[in-house]
Amino acid sequence: METKRNRAFYFVLLPVLAWLMILIxxxxxxxxxxxxxxxxxxxxxxxxxxxxxxxxxxxxxLVKTVSYAIGxxxxxxxxxFPVAFYLTKVVSKxxxxxxxxxxxxxxxxxxxxxxYGWMIILGDHGIINxxxxxxxxxxxxxxxLYNDFSMILGLLYMSxxxxxxxxxxxxxxxxxxxxxAASDLGAGKWTIIRRIVIxxxxxxxxxxxxxxxxxxxxxxxxxxILGGKSxxxxxxxxxxxxxxxxxxNEGAAFGFLLLLISSLIVWIALKVSGQKLxxxxx
Amino acid sequence: xxxxxxxxxxxLTLTTGILAAQETLRIITWKGYTPxxxxxxxxxxxxxxxxxxxxxxxxxxxxxxxxxxxxxxxAQPSQDRISFVQKKFPVYQxxxxxxxxxxxxIPSMLEAVKKNSGVNGxxxxxxxxxxxxxxxxxxxxxxxxxxxxxxxxxxxxxxxSYRLKRPLLIATAFGMxxxxxxxxxxxxxxxxxxxEVEKKLINSKKLVKNYWTxxxxxxxxxxSGDVVVESGWDGIGWQLHKENPDIDFIAPKSGALGWxxxxxxxxxxxxxxxxxxxxxFMLRPENAAYFTNKEGYGTASVGADKLLKPEIKDNFSRSxxxxxxxxIKWHPPVPEGFEAIESKVLERIKAAEVK
Numbered sequence: 001m002e003t004k005r006n007r008a009f010y011f012v013l014l015p016v017l018a019w020l021m022i023l024i025x026x027x028x029x030x031x032x033x034x035x036x037x038x039x040x041x042x043x044x045x046x047x048x049x050x051x052x053x054x055x056x057x058x059x060x061x062l063v064k065t066v067s068y069a070i071g072x073x074x075x076x077x078x079x080x081f082p083v084a085f086y087l088t089k090v091v092s093k094x095x096x097x098x099x100x101x102x103x104x105x106x107x108x109x110x111x112x113x114x115x116y117g118w119m120i121i122l123g124d125h126g127i128i129n130x131x132x133x134x135x136x137x138x139x140x141x142x143x144x145l146y147n148d149f150s151m152i153l154g155l156l157y158m159s160x161x162x163x164x165x166x167x168x169x170x171x172x173x174x175x176x177x178x179x180x181a182a183s184d185l186g187a188g189k190w191t192i193i194r195r196i197v198i199x200x201x202x203x204x205x206x207x208x209x210x211x212x213x214x215x216x217x218x219x220x221x222x223x224x225i226l227g228g229k230s231x232x233x234x235x236x237x238x239x240x241x242x243x244x245x246x247x248x249n250e251g252a253a254f255g256f257l258l259l260l261i262s263s264l265i266v267w268i269a270l271k272v273s274g275q276k277l278x279x280x281x282x
Numbered sequence: 283x284x285x286x287x288x289x290x291x292x293x294l295t296l297t298t299g300i301l302a303a304q305e306t307l308r309i310i311t312w313k314g315y316t317p318x319x320x321x322x323x324x325x326x327x328x329x330x331x332x333x334x335x336x337x338x339x340x341x342x343x344x345x346x347x348x349x350x351x352x353x354x355x356x357a358q359p360s361q362d363r364i365s366f367v368q369k370k371f372p373v374y375q376x377x378x379x380x381x382x383x384x385x386x387x388i389p390s391m392l393e394a395v396k397k398n399s400g401v402n403g404x405x406x407x408x409x410x411x412x413x414x415x416x417x418x419x420x421x422x423x424x425x426x427x428x429x430x431x432x433x434x435x436x437x438x439x440x441x442x443s444y445r446l447k448r449p450l451l452i453a454t455a456f457g458m459x460x461x462x463x464x465x466x467x468x469x470x471x472x473x474x475x476x477x478e479v480e481k482k483l484i485n486s487k488k489l490v491k492n493y494w495t496x497x498x499x500x501x502x503x504x505x506s507g508d509v510v511v512e513s514g515w516d517g518i519g520w521q522l523h524k525e526n527p528d529i530d531f532i533a534p535k536s537g538a539l540g541w542x543x544x545x546x547x548x549x550x551x552x553x554x555x556x557x558x559x560x561x562x563f564m565l566r567p568e569n570a571a572y573f574t575n576k577e578g579y580g581t582a583s584v585g586a587d588k589l590l591k592p593e594i595k596d597n598f599s600r601s602x603x604x605x606x607x608x609x610i611k612w613h614p615p616v617p618e619g620f621e622a623i624e625s626k627v628l629e630r631i632k633a634a635e636v637k
Binding site: 057060061119123124125126145146224225228229230231232236237240242243244245246247 | 340341343344347370487490491492493495499502506507508621622624625626628629630632633634635636
């Protein structure tokens with residue numbers, strides 16, 4: 001009996017381990033080794049990493065990418081929280097399914113298509129500008145596309161759902177009587193949200209934030225297409241190292257710096273919010 | 283359990299067996315270079331199934347480098363991007379010109395490509411088509427746009443677009459009255475010139491609407507009317523002209539940039555035979571003419587010009603005067619190490635704040 005269960009256990013475990021080893025672990029080791037080498041030299045070197053810190057353009061781009069990613073994460077929370085609360089606590093149970101489905105629709109068409117959709121909406125001759133001009137409210141089209149505004153909108157749109165779903169799943173288990181009790185004891189709306197709902201939803205908020213932050217910091221399309229002239233994203237710089245400069249070693253070093261910095265930020269966020277990764281991850 | 287595995291294994295061998303039965307040819311190419319009608323015709327004629335991947339020069343090099351010349355049976359890099367790649371990471375195999383139907387190819391172009399793609403006296407490419415990078419202009423809204431320097435003219439502020447890639451740096455240098463190709467032998471002087479180009483493009487950044495990134499965004503810019511002057515490829519400009527006669531391709535006064543796209547065979551091609559068949563097929567006059575009639579780019583095929591539609595010939599004569607043709611600056615092979623300089627310049631331009 002015992003051995004049989006063990007065999008089944010290993011049978012399930014094996015593909016997982018194989019997946020991790022072959023597709024994630026081994027390529028990363030090769031990249032890591034590459035990041036300490038320079039083309040045409042056998043010896044190990046830190047040159048690729050020092051390059052990053054001595055060129056202002058490289059670390060500035062990373063700083064910018066990280067701060068924008070944090071900003072988008074906060075915005076995503078502000079947008080997602082009321083939606084999640086509405087879907088779990090306010091709306092009749094009958095509509096929750098269809099409404100959640102509607103939220104998922106943009107994911108089905110893929111990021112590139114939604115980005116082109118935003119281009120049609122935001123362009124100088126796009127839907128919004130045309131509408132405002134037809135109404136006579138503005139004479140010249142508003143610059144909505146190809147700037148930070150459109151880039152943040154695009155990033156937010158593709159990532160906000162990953163904030164909504166975890167918050168919803170934690171709020172679902174929140175007993176309504178807790179809210180009623182607080183209200184009976186004289187707590188106002190804000191107090192209830194601040195002292196009861198948000199603390200209760202914290203694991204969901206933190207796991208949503210981690211996903212959104214990681215998605216945004218590693219995104220390539222939205223900054224590249226919607227971002228316009230000055231939106232150099234760090235992923236684009238990695239892409240350039242691999243594809244334009246053919247300097248894979250430096251590209252690998254940049255990739256590891258991105259991994260390191262984003263892991264560090266997630267760790268700090270966990271510490272600050274007092275959450276544990278195991279709890280957030282479940 | 284064993285039974286399931288057995289079924290699984292046999293199913294797997296069966297499907298791979300079926301897949302192997304049909305001969306395939308995997309091509310990495312540019313969008314538009316394999317028109318559907320020609321693909322169908324080729325498959326019917328030879329029984330070889332085509333698997334097409336769309337790409338561009340940078341990605342083609344990176345993909346072939348990653349696999350050390352495997353994964354594809356045929357590639358279509360530009361002629362100036364072959365020899366330095368081949369010297370550094372041998373991803374292609376030499377072309378056996380005796381297997382190419384060279385009678386079908388314009389001799390001067392074949393010679394030039396053979397020479398430019400050459401490493402140690404061996405040629406690595408066969409010309410397929412050519413075209414130029416110039417400007418696409420909305421003649422109604424920007425009647426005065428004539429030269430590269432109009433890409434930083436305050437007259438068209440906010441209605442200018444270009445692709446932030448190496449041809450732009452070269453175009454800007456020509457627009458400033460310099461000749462970057464003449465400095466290909468002198469990396470120091472080239473670096474200095476690129477610094478000037480960088481300054482020019484950063485200072486004029488406020489005039490630019492966006493940086494286009496593909497043929498699609500290039501078209502979308504002009505169609506929407508958001509942009510009136512942009513850098514662009516002749517074929518795209520002529521396609522837009524067909525939709526809207528106000529839009530057209532022009533050859534800048536200081537010289538359009540000429541490129542030739544080729545066929546090259548990756549080192550680990552699994553279907554060399556099929557690759558040669560496809561090259562000879564695509565350069566057959568009637569097929570080459572079909573391609574040019576559809577996409578607008580010039581062809582390296584010798585007999586195709588008799589089969590071209592009059593509107594295609596019109597395009598060319600409308601955009602290029604005799605002096606414009608003589609003034610086309612053909613891309614010489616890029617020396618090694620130059621793209622690293624250019625890449626840094628491009629990054630700094632992209633990251634620069636708008637002043």
